[in-house]
Amino acid sequence: MRVALVGSRWFGAQVFGLLLQRGHDVAVVGLKAGDQLTQAAEAAESPLLLLDRARLVGPEHLPDDLDVIVAAHAHAFIAAEACAKAKRAAIGYHPSLLPRHRGIAAVEWTIRCRDPIAGGSMYHLTDGLDGGPTAAQDWCFVYPDDDANSLWRRALGPMGLRLLTQVVDFLAEHGYAETREQDPRAATSAPALKAGA
Numbered sequence: 001m002r003v004a005l006v007g008s009r010w011f012g013a014q015v016f017g018l019l020l021q022r023g024h025d026v027a028v029v030g031l032k033a034g035d036q037l038t039q040a041a042e043a044a045e046s047p048l049l050l051l052d053r054a055r056l057v058g059p060e061h062l063p064d065d066l067d068v069i070v071a072a073h074a075h076a077f078i079a080a081e082a083c084a085k086a087k088r089a090a091i092g093y094h095p096s097l098l099p100r101h102r103g104i105a106a107v108e109w110t111i112r113c114r115d116p117i118a119g120g121s122m123y124h125l126t127d128g129l130d131g132g133p134t135a136a137q138d139w140c141f142v143y144p145d146d147d148a149n150s151l152w153r154r155a156l157g158p159m160g161l162r163l164l165t166q167v168v169d170f171l172a173e174h175g176y177a178e179t180r181e182q183d184p185r186a187a188t189s190a191p192a193l194k195a196g197a
């Protein structure tokens with residue numbers, strides 16, 4: 001499949017490697033100059049558009065003739081017009097059991113709320129913040145000694161790679177991704193936390 005990967009950092013680089021291993025044609029929209037994803041795309045000589053610290057990804061930033069858009073650690077809004085360029089799906093990974101903890105600081109709010117269970121969601125990108133239908137979800141326990149970093153490294157990061165691979169493989173085989181509407185009654189917000197909060 002022809003995939004546009006919008007993302008950054010370690011998670012974006014790991015997703016990039018998995019997509020290449022599966023033989024997909026990947027164009028990268030990097031959101032952080034010099035990070036792991038940008039370096040991986042440059043090393044692989046893949047098409048790369050760098051939008052350093054961009055808050056919006058528009059249709060002009062994506063190649064034509066796309067099958068799938070994948071958001072991986074993409075702290076930028078991908079406009080509906082951009083998502084519409086994907087023939088099969090525009091999907092992203094969110095490190096919470098959506099609709100719980102919608103927002104940029106989901107893992108931090110999981111710890112702050114003392115949730116005993118956390119999880120990850122592959123979801124369809126929409127105009128709403130992390131509000132699109134889910135394609136796959138999984139869960140994990142939050143241990144008493146977990147902080148946001150340990151929970152991400154131990155469980156939620158690897159879970160995201162597994163879920164993303166599962167959904168992309170399903171898309172490649174069947175041409176679509178499952179859709180399960182989120183229950184708005186269970187939605188909570190996870191805005192950025194101030195330093196030291």
